[in-house]
Amino acid sequence: MDSFVNNISLRALQLDSLKSSHPISVPIYKAQDVDEVFDAISYNKGCAVVRMFWEYMGNEQFMQGLRNYFQIYKYGNATKTELFQQWDKSTGDNISVKLGDWINQTGYPILEVKSSRTLSDSVVLDVNQSL
DSSP: OHHHIIIIIHHHHHHHTSTTOOOSOOOOOSTTHHHHHSSHIIIIIHHHHHHHHHHHHOHHHHHHHHHHHHHHTTTSOOOHHHHHHHHHHHHTSOHHHHHHHHHSSSSOOEEEEEEEEOTTSOEEEEEEEEO
């Protein structure tokens, strides 16, 4: 895990914070566009997002969605939408919408978390999110 975080996830965050960054998923209109799109941002951020959702879904549900996807589309073409739909089914969650937010936008959300204690010694968290 530490190696993954240091080598892939942190690099993805660094690259995705640049003005020259781009979403993981972008339309390809001509063959020449492929080299511009499949770069370190696509691979590192893509890898980090898949790992994050694997952790979120759990191994069994993640793998079940993959198995279903491979079984259904083994002799044809498929898109990311079909894969996400299989993860929706295997988890009973709306993974396709959650993943869409990560792969269709440049950048990443930044969470600011502040904690404080009340007079009764309870902890209060104040969370703000920005892109």
